Amino acid sequence: MIRHRGDSTAGPITSLVDGRGELTDAAWERIEPLLPQVDGRGRPWRDHRQVVNGVLWRLRTGAPWRDPPERYGPRQTVYERFARWEADGTWAGLLEHAQLRDDAVGRVEWNVAVDSTVNRAHQHAAGARKKGDAEGDELEDPGRSQTRKALGRSRGGLTTKVHLAVDGRGLPLSIVLTPGNVNDATAFARVLDGVRIPRTATGRPRTTPARVLGDKAYSSQAIRHPLRRRGIGATIPERRDQAANRRRRGSLGGRPPAFDKEVYRDRNVVERCFARLKQFRAIATRFDKLADRYRAGVVLASLILWLREPDR
Incomplete structure (x- = not known):
């Protein structure tokens, strides 16, 4: 049993993420070697796991x-470590390693499903300053600023759309953010380009799914042809x-695109x-x-979802 300082309620660890959502020993052993290591200079870092x-x-x-809570250390340390590892790519590197590990043993299923979801932005999410001086903030075009911040305005207020490509098990392979009012088909190329799993040895990363499953929002020649x-x-x-347009044109309309209803049922993994x-x-x-x-x-x-996937 593992207990945290100042916390008398910690229970036994039974899975890769425990009942309160904290990392277990098994999960920690997988990611600890990939985290930035203390080089011996300056003050020692607060424990990474904490x-x-x-x-x-x-x-x-x-x-x-x-x-x-205090058991996680100073609040400023928690945020600064999160922000630093976002900037230097540590979080992205952990997710990539989890994907690489599964692909190396053939567990990644390459029938890839794509879709998006719109998430409401809290009022605290608005008002981020532009990088640079304060005068630049006042001169920036509001519409361009919201696009850069992946915020879109609709009747419901500010929203962000999360676009995903997931493998056949429903584990994320690619993540793209856009404003909430952006059409799914517009972001499809970026989502597909984000599918990139390196090889354990030499060779190019795997970027080509065997099949892509999407709903009617992705039905366009601009997507089917590529x-x-x-x-x-x-x-x-x-x-x-x-x-209807294809039938109206008769023989000039061409044949309908191939569509397998049985395969399409697997799209619900996304x-x-x-x-x-x-x-x-x-x-x-x-x-x-x-x-x-x-x-x-x-x-x-997404990394937590990959860590939760049992080894077979």
């Missing part, structure tokens, strides 16, 4: 960064208006992935002002 658990606590609860050129199968239903990610309240509602910080939270939550 701080990472503090970041997970905030991600799970959606509480402000100033509110982590997939066909790359030899990627497409299981995307045709929109009703597109089918819906289940969104449901699992939204168990983290800081993902279900965006509180972060900066898009990079919010995306780092999605990356970390």
Whole structure:
């Protein structure tokens, strides 16, 4: 049994993430060697595991960064470590390593499902300053600023859209943020380009799924043609208006795109992935002002999903 200083309620560890969402011994052993190591200069760092658990606590609860319990150390340390590892790519590197590890033993399923979800942005997420001096903030075009921050305005207020590509088990391979009012098809190329798993030895990273599954929002020639050129199968239903236009043109309309209803049933893995990610309240509602910080939270939550996947 592991107990934290000042906490008498910690229970036994039974899985890769324990009942309170903290890292277990098994999960910690997998990621500890990949974290930045103390080089012996300057003051010693506060224990990485303690701080990472503090970041997970905030991600799970959606509480402000100033509110982590004392058992996770100084609140400023928790936030600064999270921000530093977002900037230097540590979080992204951990997720990439988890993907590489599974792909090396053939566990990644390359029938990839794509979709998006719109998450409401809290009022605290608005108002981030532009990098640079204060005068630049006043001159920046508001619409351009919201696009850069991945915030879109609609009747419901400010929203952010999270686009995912997941493997056949529902584990994230690619994460893209856009304003909430951006069409799914517009972001598809970026989502597909984000699928990139390095090889354990030499060779190019794997970037080509065997098949892409998407809903009617992705039914366009601008998506089907590039997939066909790359030899990627497409299981995307045709929109009703597109089918009507094709029939109206007769023989000039061409044949309907191939569509397998049985294969399409597997697309729901991406819906289940969104449901699992939204168990983290800081993902279900965006509180972060900066898009990079919010995306780092999605990356970390995705890493937890990969760590939870049992070895076979």
